[in-house]
Each structure stands twice: as C-alpha cells, then as structure tokens.
Amino acid sequence: MESKPEDQYWDIPPLSVVSAPKTAIATARDENVNRETLNQQPETAEGQYQELFDHAPAGYFVTDQTGVVREANQAATALFGVADSQLQGKSLAAFVAAETSKQFSLILSQVQQDATEQSAEICFNTAKGNLLHTILSVNAIWDSAGQITGLRWLIQDISDRKQTEARLQQQVEQGKWLSAIARRIRQSLNPQEILDTTATATKSFFQADRVLISRSHSNGNWVNITEALEPGWVSVLDLAVEQEWVTERLHSYQQRGAYAIHDIEQSGLPAKSLELLRRYQLKALLSIPIIQDGQVLAFLSVHQCSATRNWQASEIDSLQQLADHLATALHQSELYQQIQQLNANLEKEVQRRTIEVQRAVAFESMLKRITDKVRDSLDESQILETAVRELTLVLGLSGCNAALYDLDQGTSTIHYEYTDSIPAYQGRVAQMNHFPEIYSQLRQGYYFQFCSLSPNPVRGQVAMLACPIFVDPESPQGVEQAVLGDLWLINHKDYVFSEFEIRLVRQVANQCAIAIRQARLYQAAQVQVRELERLNRLKDEFLSTVSHELRTPISNVKMAIHMLKAATTEEKRQRYLDILDAESTREAELINDLLDLQRLEDTCYPLAFEVIRLQDWLPGIVEPFHTRTATHEQTLEVSCPPDLLPMTTDSIVLRRIIAELLNNACKYTVPSGEIYLKVHQEPNFGLNLAPTTIFFLRNQAAIPSSELPHIFEKFYRVPNADPWKQGGTGLGLALVQKLVEQCGGTIKAESIGGWTSFTVRLPTQLQAEI
Secondary structure, eight states: OOOOOTTTOOOBOOSOOOSSOSOOOBOOOOTTOOHHHHHHOHHHHHHHHHHHHHHOSSEEEEEOTTOBEEEEOHHHHHHHTSOHHHHTTSBGGGGBOGGGHHHHHHHHHHHHHHOOOEEEEEEEEOTTSOEEEEEEEEEEEEOTTSOEEEEEEEEEEOHHHHHHHHHHHHHHHHHHHHHHHHHHHHTOOOHHHHHHHHHHHHHHHHTOSEEEEEEEOTTSOEEEEEEEEOTTSOOOTTOEEOHHHHHHHHHHHHHHSSEEESOGGGSOOOHHHHHHHHHTTOSEEEEEEEEETTEEEEEEEEEEOSSOOOOOHHHHHHHHHHHHHHHHHHHHHHHHHHHHHHHHHHHHHHHHHHHHHHHHHHHHHHHHHHHHHHHHOOOHHHHHHHHHHHHHHHHTOSEEEEEEEETTTTEEEEEEEEESSSOOOTTOEEEGGGOHHHHHHHHTTOOEEEEOSSOBTTTBSEEEEEEEEEOOTTSTTOOSSSEEEEEEEEEETTOOOOHHHHHHHHHHHHHHHHHHHHHHHHHHHHHHHHHHHHHHHHHHHHHHHHHHHHHHHHHHHHHHHHHHHHOOSHHHHHHHHHHHHHHHHHHHHHHHHHHHHHHHHTTOOOOOOEEEOHHHHHHHHHHHHHHHHHHTTOEEEEEOOTTOOOEEEOHHHHHHHHHHHHHHHHHHSOTTOEEEEEEEEEOOTTSSSOOEEEEEEEESOOOOTTTGGGTTSTTOOOTTOOTTOOOOOSOHHHHHHHHHHHTTOEEEEEEETTEEEEEEEEESBHHHHO
C-alpha cells in the first residue's frame, strides 16, 4: 500500500452531516505550503482539530484498530447518554444491540482488511436503556508513513425515521385488516353473522379483552347484542345499557366523533358511570358510533380489562373505518331482508293472480264470442242481444238488460233484455232527470254497484251493477255523444261483483259501444261518400281552370308567333318578341307554381336548414323592390333591428315567401302608395323555446272583407284590384300559405281602412321544432 505524502494531506473532522451515510473528510492541498512553516505550527493545527472534533454536530468516535474507544465528541456522548470518560477504553462493540452485532462485526473486519469506508444500520443500547437506531460509518486514520493508526466512526441518529417507518407499516397492516374484514362482512347477508364476524375480528386485531356491539331497539332501549370475549372476564351480552351512559356517549360523539378513555380511574367520569365501567371490569375503553342515514344505529366498543391503554390515533381511525364498513354491510343486509319479504309477498300475490287468471280465461272465451259477433255483423240489435244473454249465463246472473239513451229527450229505453228469474223490463223508458244520482254518474262514464235499501215493487231487493256503454269522444272513432247507453246486471241482494267481473262487463260494454259505433259510422260513411262526390266535382272544376290557365299563355304565344311571321317592321317584330317572352315566362311560372304547390300538398317538399342573420340577409331580398317601387312612385320602408337572433330555416323558402308578398304589395298598391315591411321577434313566455320571428307587411291597398277568406285559394284574384294590370298566375298567395305551413308557421291577412296587412309568424329555430 502506497504511503500518503505528509506534506500534501491532513485530516480534519467534518463540520456538518448530510443525508448520505458517508464520512465527510475535508482535505486541502497546497503545493506551495512550506513544510517548515507547518512544522512551526503543530500545536495550533492540533488545537483547531480538537475544537472542530468536539463541537461537530454529528457524533464521532475515534478508536484503535480493534474498536476500543480513544475519544468521543460531545454529540456522541449525548446520543449514548454517558460521559466521555465512561466511553474511553471500552470497546464500541459493547454498546451494540444484539440484533445488529453481526453487521457491526462485518463492517469492522472489512475496514481492517482493505481500509475502505464502510457503512451500515446499527442499533446501540443507550445508558437509559433505549434503543438508538443509527447509520454508522467508519474509515481509517492514516499516519505520515501510510499506516493505519486508528478508526474514525460517524454516527447519524435515524430513530425518527424508524418510528415513521413503523407507523407506516402499522397503517399498512391496518389497511390489510380493514380490507379483509370488509370482504368478510360483505360476503354475508345475515345481520347477526355480520356482527359476530366484526366483533371477533376486532378483538383479535386490537388484542382486546372484550368487543361489544350495542344497538337500539324500537322501544328506545340500548342492549348489548354481540360480544367477543377473552376467557376470564365477565360477559355482558344481552344486558341493557343505562340511558344516562348512552346519552353521555352520544354527546361525546357529536363533539369528537369517538369516545376514548385511556384510564377510567383518571377519566373524571361521574360516580354512576364509573361504577358501570367497573362492573364491566374495564380499565380502558374505545367506542365508535355506527351511523346510518345520519342516525346512530349502534355502538362498536373495544374494552381493555387487564390494563390501561393509550389509544392511538391510528387505532381510532381504523375502528372508525370499520364502523363505516359495518354500517354499509348492515344496510345491505336490511335491504336483503326487505327483498326477501317482498318475494314472500309476491309469491302470495302470484297465487292469488293465478286464481284470477283462471277465471279470466273463462271470461275471455265469452268476450271472444261477443267480439266475433261485432266483427261479423253491423246489426247492433243482434250484438246487444248476444251481450245480455252471454253475461247472464256466464256470470250466473238473475238478469241483464241494455238500454240506449236519447240525450235530446233525456230518456233511457231498455231495448234488449235476458232474464232468468226476475220480471222483464224490456221497453221501459226512464226519465233521466227523475234519477239524477244514477244517470249523472253514468253520463260521465262511471260504473257503480249498489243494493237498494227499499225493495223494488217488481224485483224486490236485489244487487245491481250499472255500466255505461261508453265511447271516448277524443278517440279517432269517437261519436258526437260520449255515453250511448248502459248495461244493467242484476243478482241476489247479497251478491258483490268482483273486480274481474266488473272488468269483463266494461269490456263487453266497450264491444257494445263498438257495435253501435259501427252502425253509426256506416251512416257517416254514406255522408262521406256524398262529400267525396262533391270534392270530385271540385276537382273537375279545378282541372278545367288549370287547363284554361295553361292554354291562355300558349294561345298568346301561338298568336305572337303568327304575327311575328307577318311583321313588316323591326318595331313590330320586337313587340311580338316581348309578348313571346312575357307569355313564356308566365307559362313557366304557372307550371313551377303548380308543381311546388302539389309537392307541398303531398308533404314531400324538402327543407334545407341553415342559419341566417336577417340583418345581413334581408337587404339583398328587398333591394330589387326598391327600384320597382321607385318606378311606380311608391314608397317602400323596411324595419329590421340589428339585435335580432340568428334564424335557422330554409333560406330559399323564406326568400320566396318575402318576395311573393312584396311582389303582391307592389302589384296592388296604388301609385304614390306606401309599403311597410317590419321584422321583429317576440319571446315565448313560459316555454323553453326560441322566440318567434314575425314578418309584418302592410301596403296601401284595400281588399273587400268578402274577398279576404278566398285570397289564399288557388287561381283566385281580387276583382279590379290590380291598378298596374300586371296579371299573374293566381297561385302566389296559395303557394305562400303552404310554404309558411311547411316551415311550421302561420300567415294572417287583414284589410282595414284602405290598408292591407300580412302577418307571417315563423319559428326562429326551425330545425329544433319541426
């Protein structure tokens, strides 16, 4: 081994200790140091070294090669709790705890063999009997000849870290235990088994002498319902808990969430409470509430009977978490018990329903016979006769009859009857206003059963069920009057009509209503046939009108062509060409309008949705009409606020609606007349919908009130209302009305005081509403 030049290195103890477990050796090299100067100051350097060594914040020992202490600094003696004199001359190994003696011997032998720095975790026994956890580092001390003259030991106290590791390990173990016990209690749906499992596992984990679970009964008393007990201690299972003790604990739970007593004799409890704990042989107590839906359901208590116990925060937290798991498991168990009870009730209900179904099968066959009769016949008399007979025979009644109402006369007449043992009433007419308590209910569609208090002069005292022959007027096949008649079922006075029987009678009454409805609908169908004949005539008239409208432009075109051929001047030829152009345009517009109108009537007109800003879009539509009105010396004013919401609609359809209305306004407004177009939006109050966009067009032209109902008809023109004699197809307003309806809107026309106005209301968000 090479020697270290004495004129280049010397050793000083470190001034501070960092987290890494290695000896801090400060070295200095100075090539220009004069050996003579160093030799002149040995005492000064030695003093500095000793001062640094003594006051270093880390613990240092200097030993010989075998580990016998020569010197210890103040930090080291403080860690061991002894004086320096008590350490000198003793082997450092004498202070090493037994569990780490092998590691100490290993690093000592290693540094003796190869003189390299060694480090290990070593435990020492202090003078106070405590265990000191350290990281021990050792390196060799060299003399000027390069020989090892001793060993320097650095001691770092890691007791705090070890305690933290122990707490973390305890938390891990508590977490594993909580997970295991949570799985076990949730595997069971038996409440008592859950409680027993919890108590046994808690006693084992906490190494307690007793674990109790106390629960409140419906009468308000608290009883110990579960106990896990170590042998040799008194059992308190099934004992009632005194109310004062419960009240005290509840108050503690509200203040701190847990009730912990480390030593009952030092707890300061009232004498009565202290006596109770002594009867339980308690020395220490930890109790946690089991809370469900904000209410204290039970107490989970850990008892230490053999000695006092300082309950740790981690123990309280673990017990609290266990109480939460237990509350969840008990809640699940209660739900399971409820489901079991529901299943039992359901089974009884199924048995009852089975009996009802068997009866329903018999009723169904009877109802089918009546239904077949209704389907196969339009004779209501046959159907009603079948109904009263089947009801009497199948239900075993004394009799049954069917009456029809005449609401205009206020009468009810029995037309059909089948009796077994009672006098017949067929043909009897009853004035409804004489029996308001009966017919007021029947006319509202209500059925009822009763037994008259006084015997009937003819039938005696009987039980009766009255059911209206009812047709819902809101149904697609409803008729003018809701109640057509009634069915009366009669039986002996002690008989009570069951729910099944009433349901069957109502179904039969419904079939009777269908029979009557079919007969009356047949009559209505005949009326519809006549109406269809009238519509067919209107169709023929429409086709005749269309043919005339289509022929007129064609005739004018043919005439213009003939005159064009005979024209002798350029002026005449140009005039006839203009006629050709105008009539061709008229013919094309007529055909297009007819096609569009037909598509709208067939509801197959496609809409292409897009978002438009009316403030930017409308000026482009209105611009051509400004030129046109100026030519006719008319005034056109447009109002479109800048704050309108964007509109989702079909822009092409909207363009056509606005253009057609403006075109009509220009056509029928007198010279120097005024035309106003106003656009605004109004909210749909009370509805979660976009506002409605309103287009209001008003022009200075009058339409007779007798003509207003017809202006949206096809090919209709207001007589003598076109001052400019521009003509038209007569389909414009009819097409506008269909387009507005297709967009989910409405259009309204009014003419007052020489002014005509059109109001178009359209949804702002068409795609969301149509």
